[in-house]
Amino acid sequence: MSPEFTATVATSPKSAPIQADPSADPARFAGDALVLFLGPGEVSGAAAELDQATGGLITTLIENGDLTGKRYECVPLLAPPGLACGQLLVIGTGPAAEADAGLLYRAAAVASRQLSSRPRSRVGFLAEGRWTNDQLEQAVAGAAVGMVGQDIYRAEKKQHPFPATVWLGAAVEVVTRGALIADGVNLARRLVNLPPDDLYPETFAEEAATIAGRVGLEIEIWDQPRLEREGCRAMLAVAKGSSRSPRLVVLRYRGPGQQSDRPDLALVGKGVTFDSGGLSLKPSDGMLAMKCDMSGAAAALGAIATIAALKLPVDVVAAVGLVENMNGAAAYKLGDVVTARSGTTIEIHNTDAEGRVVLADVLDVVADLQPRRIVDVATLTGACMVALGRDIAGVFTNDQACCDAVVAAAEAVGERVWQLPMDRDFDEQIESPVADIKNVGEGRLGGAITAAKLLERFVRGIPWTHIDIAGPAFADKPRPWIAGGGTGSMVRPFVELARRTQHAQD
Ligand code: BES
Ligand code: ZN
Ligand code: ZN
Numbered sequence: 001m002s003p004e005f006t007a008t009v010a011t012s013p014k015s016a017p018i019q020a021d022p023s024a025d026p027a028r029f030a031g032d033a034l035v036l037f038l039g040p041g042e043v044s045g046a047a048a049e050l051d052q053a054t055g056g057l058i059t060t061l062i063e064n065g066d067l068t069g070k071r072y073e074c075v076p077l078l079a080p081p082g083l084a085c086g087q088l089l090v091i092g093t094g095p096a097a098e099a100d101a102g103l104l105y106r107a108a109a110v111a112s113r114q115l116s117s118r119p120r121s122r123v124g125f126l127a128e129g130r131w132t133n134d135q136l137e138q139a140v141a142g143a144a145v146g147m148v149g150q151d152i153y154r155a156e157k158k159q160h161p162f163p164a165t166v167w168l169g170a171a172v173e174v175v176t177r178g179a180l181i182a183d184g185v186n187l188a189r190r191l192v193n194l195p196p197d198d199l200y201p202e203t204f205a206e207e208a209a210t211i212a213g214r215v216g217l218e219i220e221i222w223d224q225p226r227l228e229r230e231g232c233r234a235m236l237a238v239a240k241g242s243s244r245s246p247r248l249v250v251l252r253y254r255g256p257g258q259q260s261d262r263p264d265l266a267l268v269g270k271g272v273t274f275d276s277g278g279l280s281l282k283p284s285d286g287m288l289a290m291k292c293d294m295s296g297a298a299a300a301l302g303a304i305a306t307i308a309a310l311k312l313p314v315d316v317v318a319a320v321g322l323v324e325n326m327n328g329a330a331a332y333k334l335g336d337v338v339t340a341r342s343g344t345t346i347e348i349h350n351t352d353a354e355g356r357v358v359l360a361d362v363l364d365v366v367a368d369l370q371p372r373r374i375v376d377v378a379t380l381t382g383a384c385m386v387a388l389g390r391d392i393a394g395v396f397t398n399d400q401a402c403c404d405a406v407v408a409a410a411e412a413v414g415e416r417v418w419q420l421p422m423d424r425d426f427d428e429q430i431e432s433p434v435a436d437i438k439n440v441g442e443g444r445l446g447g448a449i450t451a452a453k454l455l456e457r458f459v460r461g462i463p464w465t466h467i468d469i470a471g472p473a474f475a476d477k478p479r480p481w482i483a484g485g486g487t488g489s490m491v492r493p494f495v496e497l498a499r500r501t502q503h504a505q506d
Helices: 045-053 057-063 101-115 133-146 172-193 201-215 224-229 233-239 284-309 355-367 382-388 400-412 425-429 447-456 491-500
Strands: 018-021 033-038 074-078 087-092 123-126 165-168 218-222 247-254 265-275 315-325 337-339 345-347 374-378 393-397 417-419 464-468
Touching (some): 033 045, 033 101, 087 101, 101 123, 133 172, 172 284, 201 247, 201 284, 224 233, 247 284, 265 284, 265 355, 284 315, 284 491, 315 355, 374 491, 393 400, 447 464
Parallel strands (some): 018 165, 265 315, 265 374, 393 417
Antiparallel strands (some): 218 247, 247 315, 337 345
16 A cells, blocks of 8 residues: 555544555455445446456355345455455445435445454455545445444443554545544544443533544633523523533634634534433433433534534534433422523423423523524434434424525435424413413423424524434434444534535625
8 A cells, every 4th residue: 555645534532543545456455354335236346346356256146146235235255265355345235326425324334333343453445436525425434433332331342443444446535534524423422322420511511622622623611600690590490400510511613714703503402411300200211311312412512523623614613501400409390480591481391391491591602603503403302203203303493494404414414304393383382371481382292393492482583493313313222334322413414514504704
Protein backbone atom coordinates (compact mmCIF):
# COMPACT_ATOMS: atom_id res chain seq x y z
CA MET A 1 0.00 0.00 0.00
CA SER A 2 1.40 3.38 -0.94
CA PRO A 3 1.48 5.59 2.14
CA GLU A 4 0.66 8.77 0.23
CA PHE A 5 -2.79 7.37 -0.53
CA THR A 6 -3.53 6.46 3.04
CA ALA A 7 -5.59 8.55 5.44
CA THR A 8 -5.84 7.57 9.05
CA VAL A 9 -8.78 8.88 10.96
CA ALA A 10 -9.17 8.80 14.70
CA THR A 11 -11.11 11.75 16.09
CA SER A 12 -11.85 10.06 19.38
CA PRO A 13 -8.98 8.42 21.26
CA LYS A 14 -10.88 5.14 21.19
CA SER A 15 -11.80 5.07 17.53
CA ALA A 16 -9.73 2.67 15.47
CA PRO A 17 -7.81 3.84 12.41
CA ILE A 18 -9.73 3.62 9.17
CA GLN A 19 -7.72 3.88 6.00
CA ALA A 20 -8.36 4.27 2.30
CA ASP A 21 -6.32 2.55 -0.37
CA PRO A 22 -7.62 3.72 -3.74
CA SER A 23 -5.43 1.50 -5.90
CA ALA A 24 -5.21 -1.75 -3.94
CA ASP A 25 -5.38 -5.14 -5.61
CA PRO A 26 -8.11 -7.05 -3.72
CA ALA A 27 -6.59 -10.47 -4.45
CA ARG A 28 -3.41 -9.42 -2.69
CA PHE A 29 -5.04 -7.94 0.38
CA ALA A 30 -3.45 -9.92 3.20
CA GLY A 31 -5.72 -8.99 6.14
CA ASP A 32 -7.83 -11.36 8.24
CA ALA A 33 -10.92 -10.76 6.16
CA LEU A 34 -12.07 -9.01 3.05
CA VAL A 35 -15.68 -7.91 2.66
CA LEU A 36 -17.34 -8.02 -0.75
CA PHE A 37 -20.76 -6.44 -1.32
CA LEU A 38 -22.85 -8.36 -3.81
CA GLY A 39 -26.31 -7.94 -5.29
CA PRO A 40 -28.30 -10.71 -7.02
CA GLY A 41 -26.79 -11.79 -10.33
CA GLU A 42 -24.07 -9.11 -10.33
CA VAL A 43 -20.62 -10.43 -10.94
CA SER A 44 -18.98 -7.26 -12.11
CA GLY A 45 -16.35 -4.87 -10.77
CA ALA A 46 -14.57 -6.15 -7.67
CA ALA A 47 -16.67 -9.33 -7.64
CA ALA A 48 -15.53 -10.20 -11.16
CA GLU A 49 -11.88 -9.63 -10.23
CA LEU A 50 -12.18 -11.87 -7.19
CA ASP A 51 -14.09 -14.47 -9.16
CA GLN A 52 -11.24 -14.65 -11.60
CA ALA A 53 -8.57 -14.76 -8.89
CA THR A 54 -10.40 -17.62 -7.12
CA GLY A 55 -10.87 -19.64 -10.30
CA GLY A 56 -14.58 -18.95 -10.58
CA LEU A 57 -15.53 -19.58 -6.92
CA ILE A 58 -18.12 -16.80 -6.81
CA THR A 59 -19.92 -17.79 -10.00
CA THR A 60 -19.94 -21.43 -8.87
CA LEU A 61 -21.52 -20.52 -5.53
CA ILE A 62 -24.11 -18.40 -7.31
CA GLU A 63 -24.95 -21.27 -9.66
CA ASN A 64 -25.33 -23.61 -6.70
CA GLY A 65 -27.68 -21.18 -5.03
CA ASP A 66 -25.32 -20.62 -2.06
CA LEU A 67 -24.82 -16.96 -2.89
CA THR A 68 -28.04 -15.14 -3.72
CA GLY A 69 -27.00 -11.54 -3.00
CA LYS A 70 -30.24 -10.88 -1.14
CA ARG A 71 -30.26 -8.10 1.42
CA TYR A 72 -27.94 -8.70 4.42
CA GLU A 73 -27.09 -12.28 3.37
CA CYS A 74 -23.77 -13.09 5.01
CA VAL A 75 -21.61 -15.84 3.44
CA PRO A 76 -18.08 -16.34 4.81
CA LEU A 77 -15.68 -18.10 2.44
CA LEU A 78 -12.78 -19.29 4.58
CA ALA A 79 -9.25 -19.57 3.18
CA PRO A 80 -10.38 -18.67 -0.34
CA PRO A 81 -8.07 -20.11 -3.03
CA GLY A 82 -6.05 -17.53 -4.94
CA LEU A 83 -6.61 -14.74 -2.39
CA ALA A 84 -4.21 -13.48 0.27
CA CYS A 85 -6.90 -12.76 2.90
CA GLY A 86 -7.99 -15.18 5.62
CA GLN A 87 -11.62 -15.07 4.56
CA LEU A 88 -13.81 -13.46 1.97
CA LEU A 89 -17.07 -12.36 3.54
CA VAL A 90 -19.79 -11.81 0.98
CA ILE A 91 -22.60 -9.50 2.08
CA GLY A 92 -25.83 -9.33 0.11
CA THR A 93 -27.05 -5.87 -0.83
CA GLY A 94 -30.21 -6.79 -2.75
CA PRO A 95 -30.92 -5.40 -6.24
CA ALA A 96 -28.69 -2.43 -7.18
CA ALA A 97 -31.75 -0.31 -7.93
CA GLU A 98 -32.85 -0.55 -4.29
CA ALA A 99 -29.43 0.23 -2.83
CA ASP A 100 -29.82 3.58 -1.08
CA ALA A 101 -27.31 5.07 1.35
CA GLY A 102 -29.17 3.56 4.31
CA LEU A 103 -28.97 0.08 2.87
CA LEU A 104 -25.20 0.26 2.43
CA TYR A 105 -24.79 1.67 5.95
CA ARG A 106 -26.59 -1.36 7.32
CA ALA A 107 -25.01 -3.91 4.96
CA ALA A 108 -21.52 -2.75 5.97
CA ALA A 109 -22.57 -2.82 9.62
CA VAL A 110 -23.82 -6.41 9.22
CA ALA A 111 -20.35 -7.39 7.95
CA SER A 112 -18.54 -5.62 10.79
CA ARG A 113 -20.86 -6.99 13.42
CA GLN A 114 -20.32 -10.51 12.15
CA LEU A 115 -16.52 -10.20 11.89
CA SER A 116 -16.10 -8.42 15.23
CA SER A 117 -17.45 -11.44 17.12
CA ARG A 118 -13.80 -12.39 17.55
CA PRO A 119 -10.59 -10.34 17.50
CA ARG A 120 -9.17 -9.46 14.07
CA SER A 121 -6.09 -7.42 13.26
CA ARG A 122 -6.96 -6.02 9.84
CA VAL A 123 -10.17 -6.05 7.85
CA GLY A 124 -10.63 -4.86 4.29
CA PHE A 125 -13.80 -3.64 2.59
CA LEU A 126 -14.22 -3.43 -1.16
CA ALA A 127 -15.77 -0.20 -2.36
CA GLU A 128 -17.75 -0.59 -5.56
CA GLY A 129 -16.89 1.81 -8.35
CA ARG A 130 -20.58 2.34 -9.17
CA TRP A 131 -21.41 3.64 -5.71
CA THR A 132 -21.90 7.36 -5.28
CA ASN A 133 -19.68 9.16 -2.78
CA ASP A 134 -22.68 9.44 -0.44
CA GLN A 135 -23.25 5.70 -0.56
CA LEU A 136 -19.58 4.95 0.05
CA GLU A 137 -19.44 7.42 2.93
CA GLN A 138 -22.43 5.75 4.59
CA ALA A 139 -20.94 2.28 4.04
CA VAL A 140 -17.72 3.44 5.75
CA ALA A 141 -19.78 4.81 8.64
CA GLY A 142 -21.82 1.61 8.93
CA ALA A 143 -18.71 -0.56 9.03
CA ALA A 144 -17.31 1.51 11.91
CA VAL A 145 -20.61 1.45 13.82
CA GLY A 146 -21.25 -2.27 13.36
CA MET A 147 -18.01 -3.33 15.05
CA VAL A 148 -18.86 -1.53 18.33
CA GLY A 149 -21.08 -3.31 20.84
CA GLN A 150 -22.82 -2.40 24.08
CA ASP A 151 -20.49 -4.60 26.18
CA ILE A 152 -18.71 -1.66 27.86
CA TYR A 153 -18.83 -3.33 31.28
CA ARG A 154 -18.34 -6.98 30.20
CA ALA A 155 -15.01 -8.59 31.02
CA GLU A 156 -15.43 -10.98 28.11
CA LYS A 157 -16.28 -8.74 25.18
CA LYS A 158 -18.93 -9.81 22.71
CA GLN A 159 -17.50 -7.55 20.02
CA HIS A 160 -13.92 -6.63 19.21
CA PRO A 161 -13.48 -3.45 17.14
CA PHE A 162 -10.89 -3.95 14.41
CA PRO A 163 -7.59 -2.20 15.17
CA ALA A 164 -7.32 -1.43 11.44
CA THR A 165 -9.87 -1.13 8.65
CA VAL A 166 -8.92 -0.57 5.03
CA TRP A 167 -11.30 0.57 2.29
CA LEU A 168 -9.95 -0.76 -1.01
CA GLY A 169 -10.73 1.25 -4.11
CA ALA A 170 -12.02 4.20 -2.08
CA ALA A 171 -11.01 7.85 -2.09
CA VAL A 172 -9.33 9.16 1.04
CA GLU A 173 -11.68 12.14 1.57
CA VAL A 174 -14.82 10.03 1.36
CA VAL A 175 -13.46 7.46 3.80
CA THR A 176 -12.44 10.23 6.17
CA ARG A 177 -15.95 11.69 6.13
CA GLY A 178 -17.53 8.29 6.73
CA ALA A 179 -15.23 7.70 9.69
CA LEU A 180 -16.10 11.09 11.22
CA ILE A 181 -19.82 10.34 10.86
CA ALA A 182 -19.30 7.00 12.62
CA ASP A 183 -17.50 8.79 15.46
CA GLY A 184 -20.60 10.92 16.07
CA VAL A 185 -22.91 7.90 15.97
CA ASN A 186 -20.69 5.83 18.24
CA LEU A 187 -20.33 8.72 20.68
CA ALA A 188 -24.11 9.00 20.96
CA ARG A 189 -24.44 5.23 21.35
CA ARG A 190 -21.82 5.06 24.08
CA LEU A 191 -23.47 7.83 26.10
CA VAL A 192 -26.84 6.06 25.83
CA ASN A 193 -25.30 2.75 26.84
CA LEU A 194 -23.57 4.10 29.94
CA PRO A 195 -25.49 3.20 33.12
CA PRO A 196 -27.43 6.03 34.74
CA ASP A 197 -25.30 5.99 37.88
CA ASP A 198 -22.25 6.73 35.74
CA LEU A 199 -23.86 9.10 33.26
CA TYR A 200 -25.88 11.80 35.01
CA PRO A 201 -26.24 15.51 34.25
CA GLU A 202 -22.86 16.52 35.63
CA THR A 203 -20.91 13.72 33.91
CA PHE A 204 -22.79 14.20 30.63
CA ALA A 205 -21.75 17.85 30.75
CA GLU A 206 -18.13 16.79 31.38
CA GLU A 207 -18.29 14.47 28.37
CA ALA A 208 -19.62 17.36 26.30
CA ALA A 209 -16.74 19.58 27.49
CA THR A 210 -14.20 16.92 26.51
CA ILE A 211 -15.70 16.57 23.04
CA ALA A 212 -15.90 20.35 22.66
CA GLY A 213 -12.19 20.62 23.44
CA ARG A 214 -11.34 17.88 20.98
CA VAL A 215 -13.23 19.22 17.95
CA GLY A 216 -13.06 22.93 18.78
CA LEU A 217 -16.57 23.92 19.87
CA GLU A 218 -17.50 26.80 22.15
CA ILE A 219 -19.25 25.47 25.21
CA GLU A 220 -21.29 26.95 28.03
CA ILE A 221 -22.44 24.83 30.96
CA TRP A 222 -25.19 26.15 33.22
CA ASP A 223 -25.16 24.59 36.67
CA GLN A 224 -28.00 24.79 39.21
CA PRO A 225 -27.29 28.35 40.48
CA ARG A 226 -27.06 29.63 36.91
CA LEU A 227 -30.30 27.83 35.98
CA GLU A 228 -31.95 29.52 38.97
CA ARG A 229 -30.68 32.93 37.91
CA GLU A 230 -31.94 32.29 34.38
CA GLY A 231 -35.38 31.34 35.66
CA CYS A 232 -35.31 27.82 34.21
CA ARG A 233 -37.85 26.72 36.78
CA ALA A 234 -39.49 24.09 34.60
CA MET A 235 -36.24 22.19 34.22
CA LEU A 236 -35.43 22.73 37.88
CA ALA A 237 -38.83 21.36 38.93
CA VAL A 238 -38.14 18.05 37.18
CA ALA A 239 -34.71 17.84 38.80
CA LYS A 240 -36.04 18.35 42.34
CA GLY A 241 -36.66 14.68 43.09
CA SER A 242 -33.07 13.71 42.36
CA SER A 243 -29.84 14.03 44.33
CA ARG A 244 -28.12 14.87 41.03
CA SER A 245 -28.26 18.53 40.07
CA PRO A 246 -29.29 19.48 36.53
CA ARG A 247 -27.20 21.06 33.78
CA LEU A 248 -27.97 22.91 30.59
CA VAL A 249 -25.21 22.68 28.00
CA VAL A 250 -24.95 24.94 24.97
CA LEU A 251 -22.41 24.10 22.25
CA ARG A 252 -21.67 26.44 19.39
CA TYR A 253 -20.00 25.69 16.10
CA ARG A 254 -19.12 28.44 13.63
CA GLY A 255 -18.03 27.14 10.25
CA PRO A 256 -15.03 28.61 8.44
CA GLY A 257 -15.60 32.27 7.57
CA GLN A 258 -18.97 32.61 9.36
CA GLN A 259 -19.79 36.18 10.38
CA SER A 260 -23.49 36.23 11.17
CA ASP A 261 -24.41 35.92 14.83
CA ARG A 262 -27.63 34.02 14.13
CA PRO A 263 -27.22 30.24 14.03
CA ASP A 264 -28.45 28.65 10.80
CA LEU A 265 -29.58 25.64 12.76
CA ALA A 266 -30.27 24.87 16.41
CA LEU A 267 -30.28 21.27 17.61
CA VAL A 268 -32.08 20.73 20.91
CA GLY A 269 -31.96 17.46 22.83
CA LYS A 270 -33.89 15.91 25.73
CA GLY A 271 -31.30 14.76 28.23
CA VAL A 272 -33.16 12.93 30.98
CA THR A 273 -30.30 10.74 32.14
CA PHE A 274 -32.77 8.46 33.91
CA ASP A 275 -36.56 8.56 33.84
CA SER A 276 -38.14 6.76 36.78
CA GLY A 277 -41.39 8.59 36.04
CA GLY A 278 -41.01 10.53 39.30
CA LEU A 279 -44.04 10.31 41.61
CA SER A 280 -46.03 9.03 38.62
CA LEU A 281 -43.64 6.09 38.93
CA LYS A 282 -43.13 3.81 35.96
CA PRO A 283 -43.69 0.08 36.36
CA SER A 284 -40.40 -1.77 36.81
CA ASP A 285 -40.51 -3.40 33.36
CA GLY A 286 -40.74 -0.12 31.52
CA MET A 287 -38.02 1.47 33.64
CA LEU A 288 -35.04 -0.69 32.67
CA ALA A 289 -34.54 1.01 29.32
CA MET A 290 -34.93 4.51 30.77
CA LYS A 291 -31.21 5.20 30.76
CA CYS A 292 -31.97 5.84 27.08
CA ASP A 293 -34.01 8.93 27.91
CA MET A 294 -31.03 11.17 27.11
CA SER A 295 -30.77 9.83 23.55
CA GLY A 296 -31.91 13.15 22.10
CA ALA A 297 -29.14 15.00 23.93
CA ALA A 298 -26.63 12.36 22.83
CA ALA A 299 -27.76 12.73 19.20
CA ALA A 300 -27.42 16.53 19.32
CA LEU A 301 -23.92 16.24 20.82
CA GLY A 302 -22.79 13.49 18.43
CA ALA A 303 -24.09 15.44 15.44
CA ILE A 304 -22.50 18.80 16.32
CA ALA A 305 -19.20 17.04 17.06
CA THR A 306 -19.21 15.49 13.59
CA ILE A 307 -20.38 18.74 11.97
CA ALA A 308 -17.38 20.47 13.55
CA ALA A 309 -14.96 17.69 12.63
CA LEU A 310 -16.18 17.92 9.01
CA LYS A 311 -15.72 21.73 9.14
CA LEU A 312 -19.06 22.28 7.40
CA PRO A 313 -19.69 25.89 6.31
CA VAL A 314 -22.63 26.55 8.65
CA ASP A 315 -23.33 28.07 12.03
CA VAL A 316 -24.89 25.51 14.37
CA VAL A 317 -25.85 25.57 18.03
CA ALA A 318 -26.71 22.49 20.10
CA ALA A 319 -28.46 22.77 23.47
CA VAL A 320 -29.29 19.94 25.81
CA GLY A 321 -31.30 19.90 29.03
CA LEU A 322 -29.82 17.38 31.45
CA VAL A 323 -31.82 16.16 34.45
CA GLU A 324 -32.60 12.97 36.31
CA ASN A 325 -36.33 12.35 36.89
CA MET A 326 -36.60 10.78 40.34
CA ASN A 327 -39.13 10.56 43.15
CA GLY A 328 -37.05 11.79 46.10
CA ALA A 329 -38.52 13.70 49.03
CA ALA A 330 -38.35 17.03 47.21
CA ALA A 331 -39.84 15.68 43.98
CA TYR A 332 -42.20 17.87 41.98
CA LYS A 333 -45.79 16.86 42.50
CA LEU A 334 -49.02 16.39 40.64
CA GLY A 335 -50.93 19.63 40.84
CA ASP A 336 -47.76 21.73 41.09
CA VAL A 337 -47.68 24.75 38.82
CA VAL A 338 -44.25 25.56 37.45
CA THR A 339 -43.35 28.80 35.75
CA ALA A 340 -41.14 28.15 32.76
CA ARG A 341 -38.36 30.55 31.76
CA SER A 342 -40.66 32.06 29.13
CA GLY A 343 -43.17 32.99 31.84
CA THR A 344 -45.71 30.37 30.74
CA THR A 345 -47.16 28.45 33.66
CA ILE A 346 -47.48 24.66 33.42
CA GLU A 347 -49.71 22.60 35.68
CA ILE A 348 -48.22 19.16 36.32
CA HIS A 349 -50.72 16.35 35.81
CA ASN A 350 -48.19 13.57 35.42
CA THR A 351 -44.55 13.73 36.53
CA ASP A 352 -43.67 11.10 33.91
CA ALA A 353 -44.42 13.62 31.15
CA GLU A 354 -41.17 15.37 32.17
CA GLY A 355 -39.38 15.61 28.84
CA ARG A 356 -41.65 18.35 27.50
CA VAL A 357 -41.27 20.28 30.79
CA VAL A 358 -37.47 20.17 30.45
CA LEU A 359 -37.54 21.09 26.76
CA ALA A 360 -39.83 24.06 27.45
CA ASP A 361 -36.87 25.85 29.06
CA VAL A 362 -34.20 24.62 26.65
CA LEU A 363 -36.25 25.76 23.65
CA ASP A 364 -36.70 29.16 25.28
CA VAL A 365 -32.94 29.51 25.84
CA VAL A 366 -32.28 28.59 22.22
CA ALA A 367 -34.99 30.95 20.93
CA ASP A 368 -33.01 33.84 22.51
CA LEU A 369 -30.28 33.15 19.92
CA GLN A 370 -32.81 33.59 17.09
CA PRO A 371 -31.73 30.58 15.05
CA ARG A 372 -33.22 30.29 11.56
CA ARG A 373 -34.43 26.79 12.35
CA ILE A 374 -34.86 24.71 15.48
CA VAL A 375 -34.90 20.93 15.38
CA ASP A 376 -35.45 19.18 18.69
CA VAL A 377 -35.01 15.48 19.27
CA ALA A 378 -36.41 13.56 22.21
CA THR A 379 -37.44 10.15 23.48
CA LEU A 380 -40.66 11.91 24.30
CA THR A 381 -43.65 9.58 24.27
CA GLY A 382 -44.61 5.93 24.42
CA ALA A 383 -47.57 7.04 22.30
CA CYS A 384 -45.23 7.69 19.37
CA MET A 385 -44.07 4.07 19.54
CA VAL A 386 -47.69 2.92 19.61
CA ALA A 387 -48.31 4.96 16.46
CA LEU A 388 -45.17 4.21 14.45
CA GLY A 389 -43.42 1.19 15.99
CA ARG A 390 -39.79 0.75 16.96
CA ASP A 391 -38.04 1.86 13.82
CA ILE A 392 -39.80 5.03 12.77
CA ALA A 393 -39.48 8.43 14.42
CA GLY A 394 -42.42 10.83 14.50
CA VAL A 395 -41.90 14.37 13.19
CA PHE A 396 -44.03 17.39 14.02
CA THR A 397 -43.69 20.94 12.83
CA ASN A 398 -44.93 24.52 12.75
CA ASP A 399 -43.24 25.10 9.36
CA GLN A 400 -43.61 22.64 6.49
CA ALA A 401 -40.41 23.70 4.70
CA CYS A 402 -38.38 23.07 7.86
CA CYS A 403 -40.02 19.67 8.28
CA ASP A 404 -39.48 18.76 4.61
CA ALA A 405 -35.77 19.48 5.01
CA VAL A 406 -35.56 17.23 8.08
CA VAL A 407 -37.49 14.44 6.36
CA ALA A 408 -35.34 14.67 3.21
CA ALA A 409 -32.11 14.54 5.24
CA ALA A 410 -33.30 11.50 7.18
CA GLU A 411 -34.40 9.72 4.01
CA ALA A 412 -31.08 10.45 2.32
CA VAL A 413 -29.23 8.45 4.98
CA GLY A 414 -31.89 5.77 5.38
CA GLU A 415 -33.38 6.66 8.78
CA ARG A 416 -37.15 6.36 8.84
CA VAL A 417 -39.33 9.29 9.93
CA TRP A 418 -43.02 10.01 9.47
CA GLN A 419 -44.82 13.30 9.90
CA LEU A 420 -47.80 13.43 12.25
CA PRO A 421 -50.46 16.16 12.17
CA MET A 422 -50.61 19.21 14.44
CA ASP A 423 -54.31 20.06 14.21
CA ARG A 424 -55.61 22.90 16.34
CA ASP A 425 -57.93 20.80 18.47
CA PHE A 426 -54.91 19.25 20.16
CA ASP A 427 -54.10 22.69 21.58
CA GLU A 428 -57.34 22.60 23.51
CA GLN A 429 -56.26 19.35 25.11
CA ILE A 430 -53.38 20.99 26.95
CA GLU A 431 -55.47 23.82 28.36
CA SER A 432 -55.51 23.89 32.15
CA PRO A 433 -58.16 25.43 34.43
CA VAL A 434 -55.48 26.74 36.81
CA ALA A 435 -52.42 27.51 34.67
CA ASP A 436 -51.62 28.52 31.08
CA ILE A 437 -51.22 24.88 30.09
CA LYS A 438 -50.97 21.41 31.60
CA ASN A 439 -48.30 18.87 30.80
CA VAL A 440 -50.53 16.10 29.40
CA GLY A 441 -53.51 15.89 27.04
CA GLU A 442 -56.98 14.49 27.73
CA GLY A 443 -56.42 10.75 28.08
CA ARG A 444 -53.85 8.82 26.09
CA LEU A 445 -55.11 9.27 22.55
CA GLY A 446 -52.83 11.28 20.27
CA GLY A 447 -50.28 11.56 23.11
CA ALA A 448 -47.33 12.16 20.80
CA ILE A 449 -49.15 15.12 19.27
CA THR A 450 -50.21 16.77 22.53
CA ALA A 451 -46.57 16.53 23.66
CA ALA A 452 -45.44 18.26 20.45
CA LYS A 453 -48.14 20.89 20.96
CA LEU A 454 -46.67 21.78 24.34
CA LEU A 455 -43.20 22.20 22.86
CA GLU A 456 -44.57 24.45 20.11
CA ARG A 457 -45.56 27.00 22.76
CA PHE A 458 -41.89 27.66 23.52
CA VAL A 459 -40.36 28.22 20.08
CA ARG A 460 -41.72 31.78 19.59
CA GLY A 461 -42.83 31.07 16.02
CA ILE A 462 -39.32 30.19 14.79
CA PRO A 463 -39.45 27.47 12.08
CA TRP A 464 -39.26 24.32 14.16
CA THR A 465 -39.43 20.54 13.80
CA HIS A 466 -39.74 18.11 16.68
CA ILE A 467 -38.54 14.51 16.30
CA ASP A 468 -39.86 11.88 18.72
CA ILE A 469 -37.32 9.03 18.77
CA ALA A 470 -38.87 6.97 21.61
CA GLY A 471 -38.93 4.01 19.19
CA PRO A 472 -35.67 4.13 17.23
CA ALA A 473 -33.29 5.46 19.92
CA PHE A 474 -32.84 2.19 21.73
CA ALA A 475 -32.87 -1.43 20.57
CA ASP A 476 -34.08 -3.89 23.19
CA LYS A 477 -32.71 -6.73 21.08
CA PRO A 478 -29.76 -6.87 18.71
CA ARG A 479 -30.44 -6.50 15.00
CA PRO A 480 -28.22 -7.91 12.24
CA TRP A 481 -26.60 -4.49 11.76
CA ILE A 482 -26.42 -3.25 15.32
CA ALA A 483 -25.94 -4.54 18.85
CA GLY A 484 -28.74 -3.94 21.33
CA GLY A 485 -28.76 -0.64 23.22
CA GLY A 486 -28.30 2.87 21.87
CA THR A 487 -28.56 3.17 18.10
CA GLY A 488 -27.26 6.69 17.49
CA SER A 489 -30.58 7.56 15.88
CA MET A 490 -30.68 11.03 14.21
CA VAL A 491 -26.93 11.71 14.27
CA ARG A 492 -26.58 10.95 10.55
CA PRO A 493 -29.76 12.86 9.57
CA PHE A 494 -28.54 15.93 11.52
CA VAL A 495 -25.13 15.86 9.87
CA GLU A 496 -26.87 15.55 6.50
CA LEU A 497 -29.24 18.40 7.39
CA ALA A 498 -26.32 20.66 8.33
CA ARG A 499 -24.64 19.77 5.08
CA ARG A 500 -27.75 20.79 3.13
CA THR A 501 -28.16 24.01 5.12
CA GLN A 502 -26.99 27.20 3.41
CA HIS A 503 -25.27 29.66 5.66
CA ALA A 504 -27.22 32.92 5.63
CA GLN A 505 -25.52 36.30 6.16
CA ASP A 506 -27.00 39.20 8.17
N1 BES B 1 -39.30 8.86 28.42
C1 BES B 1 -40.68 8.58 28.30
C2 BES B 1 -41.09 8.14 26.89
C3 BES B 1 -40.51 6.84 26.40
C4 BES B 1 -41.23 5.67 26.51
C5 BES B 1 -39.26 6.81 25.81
C6 BES B 1 -40.70 4.48 26.04
C7 BES B 1 -38.73 5.63 25.35
C8 BES B 1 -39.44 4.47 25.45
C9 BES B 1 -41.50 9.83 28.65
O1 BES B 1 -40.93 10.70 29.57
C10 BES B 1 -42.79 9.36 29.22
O2 BES B 1 -42.77 8.66 30.18
N2 BES B 1 -43.89 9.75 28.60
C11 BES B 1 -45.18 9.34 29.03
C12 BES B 1 -46.11 10.51 28.86
C13 BES B 1 -47.47 10.32 29.47
C14 BES B 1 -47.36 10.26 30.97
C15 BES B 1 -48.37 11.46 29.07
C16 BES B 1 -45.63 8.17 28.18
O3 BES B 1 -45.32 8.15 27.00
O4 BES B 1 -46.24 7.25 28.72
ZN1 ZN C 1 -41.31 10.16 31.59
ZN1 ZN D 1 -38.84 10.67 29.66
